[in-house]
Amino acid sequence: MLQSRRRLRSRIFVSFALFGLALTSLFAAATIYMRARLEDQLINNTLQREVENFVQFKQAHPEPDAPWKLSTFDAQIYSARKFANVPFAWQRYGTGVYDIRDFDENGKLRPYKLAVYKDDRYWAFLRLDVSTQRLSERQLITALGFAVLIFAGLSMLIGRWLSSRVMSPVSDLARRLRSLRRTGQFEPLAPNFADDEVGELAAALDDYAQRLTELVQRDREFNADVSHELRTPLAVIATTTELLLNAPDLSDKMRDRLKRMERASRQSTELIEALLLLSRAERSGPIDGETTDIARVCADVIDANRPHLGGRPVEVSLRVESPLAVNAPSSVVAVALNNLIGNAIKYTPQGEVVVRVQDGRVLVEDTGPGIKAEDAEKLFQRGVRGEGAVGKGAGLGLAIVRRLCELYGWGVGLRPREGGGAVATLDFQPRR
Structure with a gap:
Protein backbone atom coordinates (compact mmCIF):
# COMPACT_ATOMS: atom_id res chain seq x y z
CA MET A 1 0.00 0.00 0.00
CA LEU A 2 1.40 3.38 -1.00
CA GLN A 3 2.11 5.86 1.74
CA SER A 4 1.23 9.55 1.70
CA ARG A 5 2.85 11.54 -1.08
CA ARG A 6 4.27 14.06 1.37
CA ARG A 7 8.02 13.94 1.81
CA LEU A 8 9.36 12.39 5.00
CA ARG A 9 10.86 15.73 6.09
CA SER A 10 7.48 17.40 5.69
CA ARG A 11 5.73 14.65 7.62
CA ILE A 12 8.15 15.01 10.54
CA PHE A 13 7.79 18.83 10.51
CA VAL A 14 3.99 18.75 10.31
CA SER A 15 3.72 16.02 12.96
CA PHE A 16 5.81 17.85 15.53
CA ALA A 17 4.20 21.20 14.70
CA LEU A 18 0.76 19.72 15.31
CA PHE A 19 2.01 18.00 18.43
CA GLY A 20 3.45 21.24 19.84
CA LEU A 21 0.29 23.20 18.93
CA ALA A 22 -1.97 20.59 20.53
CA LEU A 23 0.12 20.36 23.69
CA THR A 24 0.34 24.15 24.07
CA SER A 25 -3.39 24.55 23.44
CA LEU A 26 -4.23 21.91 26.03
CA PHE A 27 -1.95 23.49 28.61
CA ALA A 28 -3.33 26.97 27.93
CA ALA A 29 -6.91 25.74 28.12
CA ALA A 30 -6.19 23.89 31.36
CA THR A 31 -4.49 26.95 32.89
CA ILE A 32 -7.37 29.26 31.93
CA TYR A 33 -9.88 26.77 33.25
CA MET A 34 -8.11 26.31 36.57
CA ARG A 35 -7.56 30.06 37.02
CA ALA A 36 -11.22 30.82 36.31
CA ARG A 37 -12.37 28.02 38.59
CA LEU A 38 -10.15 29.04 41.47
CA GLU A 39 -10.95 32.73 41.05
CA ASP A 40 -14.65 31.97 41.01
CA GLN A 41 -14.22 29.78 44.07
CA LEU A 42 -12.36 32.58 45.87
CA ILE A 43 -15.06 35.16 45.12
CA ASN A 44 -17.85 32.77 46.07
CA ASN A 45 -16.21 31.84 49.35
CA THR A 46 -15.56 35.49 50.20
CA LEU A 47 -19.13 36.51 49.42
CA GLN A 48 -20.53 33.56 51.32
CA ARG A 49 -18.41 34.37 54.35
CA GLU A 50 -19.37 38.05 54.27
CA VAL A 51 -23.10 37.37 53.96
CA GLU A 52 -22.93 34.90 56.85
CA ASN A 53 -21.03 37.50 58.87
CA PHE A 54 -23.69 40.10 57.99
CA VAL A 55 -26.51 37.83 59.18
CA GLN A 56 -24.70 37.05 62.41
CA PHE A 57 -24.06 40.78 62.97
CA LYS A 58 -27.73 41.67 62.42
CA GLN A 59 -28.84 38.94 64.75
CA ALA A 60 -26.58 40.40 67.42
CA HIS A 61 -27.48 44.06 66.58
CA PRO A 62 -31.08 44.27 65.31
CA GLU A 63 -31.21 48.07 65.53
CA PRO A 64 -31.34 49.68 62.04
CA ASP A 65 -28.48 52.12 62.59
CA ALA A 66 -26.01 49.58 64.00
CA PRO A 67 -22.70 49.98 62.09
CA TRP A 68 -21.37 46.90 60.25
CA LYS A 69 -17.97 46.29 58.78
CA LEU A 70 -16.55 43.71 56.37
CA SER A 71 -14.85 40.76 58.02
CA THR A 72 -12.30 40.52 55.21
CA PHE A 73 -11.00 44.06 55.76
CA ASP A 74 -10.08 45.55 59.12
CA ALA A 75 -9.42 49.32 58.94
CA GLN A 76 -8.14 51.32 61.91
CA ILE A 77 -6.88 54.89 62.23
CA TYR A 78 -5.10 56.51 65.15
CA SER A 79 -3.81 59.93 66.08
CA ALA A 80 -0.11 60.26 65.67
CA ARG A 81 0.08 61.70 69.20
CA LYS A 82 -1.62 58.62 70.64
CA PHE A 83 0.44 55.90 68.96
CA ALA A 84 0.40 53.95 72.21
CA ASN A 85 -3.09 52.81 71.24
CA VAL A 86 -1.67 51.18 68.13
CA PRO A 87 -1.08 47.40 68.48
CA PHE A 88 2.51 46.93 69.53
CA ALA A 89 3.37 44.63 66.61
CA TRP A 90 2.19 47.27 64.08
CA GLN A 91 4.12 50.22 65.49
CA ARG A 92 7.41 49.30 63.82
CA TYR A 93 6.03 49.38 60.30
CA GLY A 94 6.40 52.47 58.12
CA THR A 95 4.24 53.50 55.17
CA GLY A 96 3.83 50.56 52.80
CA VAL A 97 2.29 47.10 52.44
CA TYR A 98 3.57 44.12 54.47
CA ASP A 99 2.91 40.38 54.74
CA ILE A 100 2.24 39.45 58.33
CA ARG A 101 0.84 36.58 60.35
CA ASP A 102 -1.58 37.42 63.14
CA PHE A 103 -4.23 35.81 65.31
CA ASP A 104 -7.90 36.17 64.42
CA GLU A 105 -10.76 36.50 66.88
CA ASN A 106 -10.78 32.73 67.35
CA GLY A 107 -7.09 32.66 68.27
CA LYS A 108 -6.04 31.01 64.99
CA LEU A 109 -2.87 32.19 63.27
CA ARG A 110 -3.71 33.46 59.80
CA PRO A 111 -1.86 35.30 56.99
CA TYR A 112 -2.68 38.96 56.35
CA LYS A 113 -1.72 41.89 54.15
CA LEU A 114 -1.15 45.05 56.22
CA ALA A 115 -1.28 48.42 54.46
CA VAL A 116 0.25 51.23 56.54
CA TYR A 117 0.01 55.02 56.10
CA LYS A 118 1.77 57.43 58.45
CA ASP A 119 2.04 61.24 58.53
CA ASP A 120 2.34 63.89 61.23
CA ARG A 121 -1.34 63.66 62.17
CA TYR A 122 -2.60 60.11 61.60
CA TRP A 123 -1.48 56.53 61.52
CA ALA A 124 -3.85 54.44 59.37
CA PHE A 125 -3.85 50.63 59.09
CA LEU A 126 -5.82 48.39 56.72
CA ARG A 127 -5.53 44.64 57.33
CA LEU A 128 -6.71 42.16 54.67
CA ASP A 129 -7.22 38.48 55.40
CA VAL A 130 -5.44 36.60 52.57
CA SER A 131 -5.84 33.03 53.86
CA THR A 132 -8.33 32.27 51.12
CA GLN A 133 -5.97 33.60 48.46
CA ARG A 134 -3.09 31.50 49.86
CA LEU A 135 -5.31 28.43 49.77
CA SER A 136 -6.23 29.19 46.16
CA GLU A 137 -2.55 29.57 45.26
CA ARG A 138 -1.76 26.18 46.77
CA GLN A 139 -4.65 24.63 44.91
CA LEU A 140 -3.49 26.22 41.65
CA ILE A 141 0.09 24.95 42.14
CA THR A 142 -1.21 21.47 42.90
CA ALA A 143 -3.48 21.53 39.86
CA LEU A 144 -0.64 22.73 37.61
CA GLY A 145 1.62 20.00 38.99
CA PHE A 146 -0.94 17.35 38.07
CA ALA A 147 -1.41 19.02 34.71
CA VAL A 148 2.35 18.85 34.02
CA LEU A 149 2.38 15.15 34.88
CA ILE A 150 -0.65 14.46 32.71
CA PHE A 151 0.76 16.45 29.77
CA ALA A 152 4.12 14.70 30.15
CA GLY A 153 2.36 11.34 29.90
CA LEU A 154 0.33 12.54 26.95
CA SER A 155 3.45 13.86 25.24
CA MET A 156 5.14 10.47 25.64
CA LEU A 157 2.14 8.61 24.24
CA ILE A 158 1.59 11.04 21.38
CA GLY A 159 5.32 11.23 20.63
CA ARG A 160 5.56 7.46 20.45
CA TRP A 161 2.53 7.28 18.19
CA LEU A 162 3.85 10.06 15.95
CA SER A 163 7.32 8.52 15.75
CA SER A 164 5.86 5.16 14.78
CA ARG A 165 3.72 6.84 12.13
CA VAL A 166 6.57 8.89 10.73
CA MET A 167 9.13 6.07 10.77
CA SER A 168 6.77 3.33 9.58
CA PRO A 169 8.08 3.53 5.97
CA VAL A 170 11.66 3.07 7.19
CA SER A 171 10.60 0.12 9.36
CA ASP A 172 8.73 -1.37 6.42
CA LEU A 173 11.84 -1.02 4.24
CA ALA A 174 14.00 -2.74 6.88
CA ARG A 175 11.43 -5.54 7.21
CA ARG A 176 11.41 -6.14 3.47
CA LEU A 177 15.22 -6.22 3.40
CA ARG A 178 15.29 -8.80 6.21
CA SER A 179 12.71 -10.85 4.35
CA LEU A 180 14.93 -10.72 1.27
CA ARG A 181 17.85 -12.03 3.30
CA ARG A 182 15.78 -14.96 4.61
CA THR A 183 14.14 -15.98 1.35
CA GLY A 184 16.93 -15.04 -1.05
CA GLN A 185 14.31 -13.96 -3.61
CA PHE A 186 14.63 -10.33 -4.61
CA GLU A 187 11.55 -8.25 -5.30
CA PRO A 188 11.72 -4.57 -6.28
CA LEU A 189 11.28 -2.31 -3.26
CA ALA A 190 10.53 1.07 -4.85
CA PRO A 191 6.93 0.24 -6.01
CA ASN A 192 5.92 -0.28 -2.37
CA PHE A 193 6.87 3.22 -1.23
CA ALA A 194 5.88 6.80 -1.93
CA ASP A 195 7.94 9.26 -3.94
CA ASP A 196 9.80 10.60 -0.89
CA GLU A 197 13.15 10.08 0.83
CA VAL A 198 12.31 6.48 1.69
CA GLY A 199 11.19 5.88 -1.87
CA GLU A 200 14.50 7.31 -3.15
CA LEU A 201 16.39 5.00 -0.79
CA ALA A 202 14.35 2.00 -1.95
CA ALA A 203 15.06 2.89 -5.60
CA ALA A 204 18.79 3.19 -4.84
CA LEU A 205 18.72 -0.20 -3.12
CA ASP A 206 16.92 -1.70 -6.10
CA ASP A 207 19.59 -0.36 -8.43
CA TYR A 208 22.38 -1.62 -6.19
CA ALA A 209 20.75 -5.04 -5.85
CA GLN A 210 20.33 -5.28 -9.62
CA ARG A 211 23.99 -4.47 -10.25
CA LEU A 212 25.07 -6.84 -7.48
CA THR A 213 22.92 -9.63 -8.90
CA GLU A 214 24.42 -9.15 -12.33
CA LEU A 215 27.92 -9.17 -10.83
CA VAL A 216 27.26 -12.38 -8.90
CA GLN A 217 25.75 -14.01 -11.98
CA ARG A 218 28.79 -13.09 -14.07
CA ASP A 219 31.07 -14.39 -11.33
CA ARG A 220 29.22 -17.71 -11.18
CA GLU A 221 29.31 -18.09 -14.95
CA PHE A 222 33.02 -17.26 -14.97
CA ASN A 223 33.76 -19.79 -12.22
CA ALA A 224 31.78 -22.47 -14.02
CA ASP A 225 33.56 -21.73 -17.32
CA VAL A 226 36.99 -21.68 -15.70
CA SER A 227 36.27 -24.87 -13.79
CA HIS A 228 35.20 -26.67 -16.97
CA GLU A 229 37.94 -25.27 -19.19
CA LEU A 230 40.72 -26.04 -16.68
CA ARG A 231 39.52 -29.39 -15.41
CA THR A 232 39.14 -30.84 -18.89
CA PRO A 233 42.80 -30.48 -19.98
CA LEU A 234 43.99 -31.47 -16.50
CA ALA A 235 41.92 -34.62 -16.72
CA VAL A 236 43.45 -35.34 -20.11
CA ILE A 237 46.97 -34.79 -18.70
CA ALA A 238 46.27 -37.06 -15.74
CA THR A 239 44.83 -39.83 -17.92
CA THR A 240 47.66 -39.64 -20.43
CA THR A 241 50.26 -39.65 -17.67
CA GLU A 242 48.69 -42.69 -16.06
CA LEU A 243 48.72 -44.55 -19.40
CA LEU A 244 52.35 -43.62 -20.01
CA LEU A 245 53.39 -44.77 -16.56
CA ASN A 246 51.98 -48.22 -17.34
CA ALA A 247 54.22 -48.57 -20.37
CA PRO A 248 56.78 -51.37 -19.76
CA ASP A 249 59.74 -49.86 -21.63
CA LEU A 250 60.04 -46.57 -19.70
CA SER A 251 63.43 -45.49 -18.41
CA ASP A 252 63.79 -44.45 -14.78
CA LYS A 253 64.42 -40.85 -15.77
CA MET A 254 61.27 -40.72 -17.89
CA ARG A 255 59.23 -42.40 -15.16
CA ASP A 256 60.35 -39.76 -12.64
CA ARG A 257 59.33 -36.99 -15.01
CA LEU A 258 55.93 -38.57 -15.60
CA LYS A 259 55.40 -38.86 -11.86
CA ARG A 260 56.22 -35.17 -11.48
CA MET A 261 53.64 -34.41 -14.18
CA GLU A 262 51.11 -36.58 -12.36
CA ARG A 263 51.74 -34.78 -9.06
CA ALA A 264 51.57 -31.36 -10.73
CA SER A 265 48.29 -32.29 -12.41
CA ARG A 266 46.83 -33.46 -9.09
CA GLN A 267 48.00 -30.32 -7.29
CA SER A 268 46.50 -28.12 -9.99
CA THR A 269 43.16 -29.94 -9.70
CA GLU A 270 43.18 -29.57 -5.91
CA LEU A 271 44.06 -25.89 -6.20
CA ILE A 272 41.23 -25.27 -8.66
CA GLU A 273 38.73 -26.96 -6.33
CA ALA A 274 39.95 -24.90 -3.36
CA LEU A 275 39.81 -21.63 -5.29
CA LEU A 276 36.30 -22.41 -6.51
CA LEU A 277 35.23 -23.01 -2.92
CA LEU A 278 36.70 -19.64 -1.93
CA SER A 279 35.06 -17.84 -4.84
CA ARG A 280 31.67 -19.19 -3.79
CA ALA A 281 32.43 -18.87 -0.04
CA GLU A 282 31.11 -22.42 0.08
CA ARG A 283 32.29 -25.04 2.51
CA SER A 284 32.13 -28.66 1.33
CA GLY A 285 32.99 -31.84 3.17
CA PRO A 286 34.05 -35.30 2.08
Missing part, protein backbone atom coordinates in the same frame (compact mmCIF):
# COMPACT_ATOMS: atom_id res chain seq x y z
CA ILE A 287 31.46 -37.63 0.63
CA ASP A 288 29.56 -39.83 3.12
CA GLY A 289 31.41 -38.31 6.10
CA GLU A 290 34.79 -39.60 4.96
CA THR A 291 37.70 -38.07 6.86
CA THR A 292 41.07 -37.02 5.51
CA ASP A 293 44.25 -38.58 6.93
CA ILE A 294 46.54 -35.62 7.56
CA ALA A 295 49.72 -37.71 7.75
CA ARG A 296 49.07 -39.19 4.31
CA VAL A 297 48.42 -35.74 2.82
CA CYS A 298 51.64 -34.43 4.43
CA ALA A 299 53.60 -37.31 2.92
CA ASP A 300 52.16 -36.63 -0.55
CA VAL A 301 52.89 -32.92 -0.27
CA ILE A 302 56.49 -33.57 0.84
CA ASP A 303 57.07 -35.96 -2.09
CA ALA A 304 55.61 -33.42 -4.49
CA ASN A 305 57.94 -30.68 -3.21
CA ARG A 306 61.18 -32.67 -3.02
CA PRO A 307 62.11 -31.78 -6.62
CA HIS A 308 62.15 -28.13 -5.53
CA LEU A 309 65.22 -28.75 -3.37
CA GLY A 310 67.41 -28.59 -6.49
CA GLY A 311 70.34 -30.36 -4.84
CA ARG A 312 70.40 -28.10 -1.74
CA PRO A 313 71.61 -29.80 1.46
CA VAL A 314 68.19 -29.79 3.13
CA GLU A 315 66.72 -32.79 4.92
CA VAL A 316 62.91 -32.98 4.80
CA SER A 317 61.27 -35.33 7.31
CA LEU A 318 57.78 -36.22 8.48
CA ARG A 319 57.18 -37.04 12.15
CA VAL A 320 53.74 -38.35 13.09
CA GLU A 321 53.53 -37.76 16.84
CA SER A 322 49.78 -38.36 17.00
CA PRO A 323 47.28 -39.71 14.44
CA LEU A 324 45.12 -36.93 13.01
CA ALA A 325 42.09 -36.98 10.72
CA VAL A 326 39.80 -34.07 9.85
CA ASN A 327 36.38 -33.85 8.29
CA ALA A 328 37.36 -31.84 5.22
CA PRO A 329 38.17 -32.51 1.55
CA SER A 330 41.70 -33.75 1.01
CA SER A 331 42.10 -31.18 -1.79
CA VAL A 332 41.56 -28.30 0.64
CA VAL A 333 43.95 -29.76 3.22
CA ALA A 334 46.53 -30.42 0.48
CA VAL A 335 46.40 -26.82 -0.78
CA ALA A 336 46.89 -25.41 2.73
CA LEU A 337 49.75 -27.77 3.60
CA ASN A 338 51.36 -27.42 0.17
CA ASN A 339 51.77 -23.67 0.70
CA LEU A 340 53.20 -24.04 4.21
CA ILE A 341 55.53 -26.94 3.43
CA GLY A 342 56.45 -25.56 0.01
CA ASN A 343 57.43 -22.18 1.51
CA ALA A 344 59.57 -23.90 4.16
CA ILE A 345 61.41 -25.93 1.50
CA LYS A 346 61.75 -22.97 -0.84
CA TYR A 347 63.23 -20.57 1.74
CA THR A 348 65.61 -23.03 3.48
CA PRO A 349 69.05 -22.93 1.84
CA GLN A 350 70.47 -25.65 4.10
CA GLY A 351 69.58 -27.56 7.23
CA GLU A 352 66.25 -29.29 7.70
CA VAL A 353 62.51 -28.99 7.32
CA VAL A 354 60.48 -30.99 9.83
CA VAL A 355 56.74 -31.58 9.44
CA ARG A 356 55.18 -32.65 12.77
CA VAL A 357 51.67 -34.12 12.88
CA GLN A 358 50.41 -33.59 16.41
CA ASP A 359 47.10 -33.76 18.22
CA GLY A 360 44.79 -31.42 16.28
CA ARG A 361 47.51 -29.54 14.41
CA VAL A 362 50.47 -29.66 12.03
CA LEU A 363 53.77 -27.84 12.67
CA VAL A 364 56.18 -27.04 9.84
CA GLU A 365 59.62 -26.11 11.19
CA ASP A 366 62.55 -24.95 9.05
CA THR A 367 66.09 -23.64 9.58
CA GLY A 368 65.82 -20.89 6.97
CA PRO A 369 66.46 -17.15 7.43
CA GLY A 370 63.40 -16.88 9.67
CA ILE A 371 60.92 -14.05 10.06
CA LYS A 372 60.42 -11.11 12.38
CA ALA A 373 57.68 -11.53 14.96
CA GLU A 374 56.10 -8.22 13.95
CA ASP A 375 56.02 -9.27 10.28
CA ALA A 376 54.38 -12.67 10.82
CA GLU A 377 50.80 -11.45 10.45
CA LYS A 378 51.61 -9.26 7.44
CA LEU A 379 52.73 -12.30 5.41
CA PHE A 380 49.12 -13.50 5.27
CA GLN A 381 48.07 -10.37 3.38
CA ARG A 382 47.70 -10.47 -0.38
CA GLY A 383 50.83 -9.45 -2.28
CA VAL A 384 53.16 -9.47 0.74
CA ARG A 385 56.28 -11.61 0.46
CA GLY A 386 59.02 -12.40 2.96
CA GLU A 387 62.34 -10.59 3.02
CA GLY A 388 64.17 -13.67 1.77
CA ALA A 389 61.78 -14.34 -1.11
CA VAL A 390 63.48 -15.05 -4.41
CA GLY A 391 62.18 -15.77 -7.89
CA LYS A 392 58.78 -14.94 -9.25
CA GLY A 393 55.72 -14.95 -7.06
CA ALA A 394 52.65 -12.87 -6.30
CA GLY A 395 52.58 -13.41 -2.55
CA LEU A 396 49.15 -15.06 -2.67
CA GLY A 397 49.91 -18.50 -1.20
CA LEU A 398 49.55 -17.65 2.49
CA ALA A 399 46.59 -15.36 1.75
CA ILE A 400 44.82 -18.34 0.15
CA VAL A 401 45.67 -20.49 3.18
CA ARG A 402 44.20 -17.85 5.54
CA ARG A 403 40.97 -17.66 3.54
CA LEU A 404 40.61 -21.46 3.51
CA CYS A 405 41.14 -21.54 7.28
CA GLU A 406 38.51 -18.85 7.80
CA LEU A 407 36.09 -20.85 5.63
CA TYR A 408 36.60 -24.06 7.63
CA GLY A 409 37.16 -22.54 11.05
CA TRP A 410 40.82 -23.51 11.30
CA GLY A 411 43.74 -21.50 12.60
CA VAL A 412 47.01 -20.68 10.88
CA GLY A 413 50.02 -18.78 12.09
CA LEU A 414 53.73 -18.07 11.71
CA ARG A 415 56.35 -17.37 14.35
CA PRO A 416 60.14 -17.25 14.62
CA ARG A 417 61.84 -20.52 15.58
CA GLU A 418 64.26 -20.66 18.47
CA GLY A 419 67.76 -20.98 17.08
CA GLY A 420 66.76 -19.54 13.69
CA GLY A 421 64.18 -20.30 11.08
CA ALA A 422 60.41 -20.20 11.28
CA VAL A 423 57.51 -22.33 12.49
CA ALA A 424 54.22 -22.48 10.61
CA THR A 425 51.16 -23.88 12.42
CA LEU A 426 47.97 -25.24 10.88
CA ASP A 427 45.53 -25.79 13.76
CA PHE A 428 42.44 -27.82 12.91
CA GLN A 429 40.96 -27.29 16.39
CA PRO A 430 41.75 -23.66 17.28
CA ARG A 431 41.07 -22.64 20.88
CA ARG A 432 38.42 -19.91 21.04
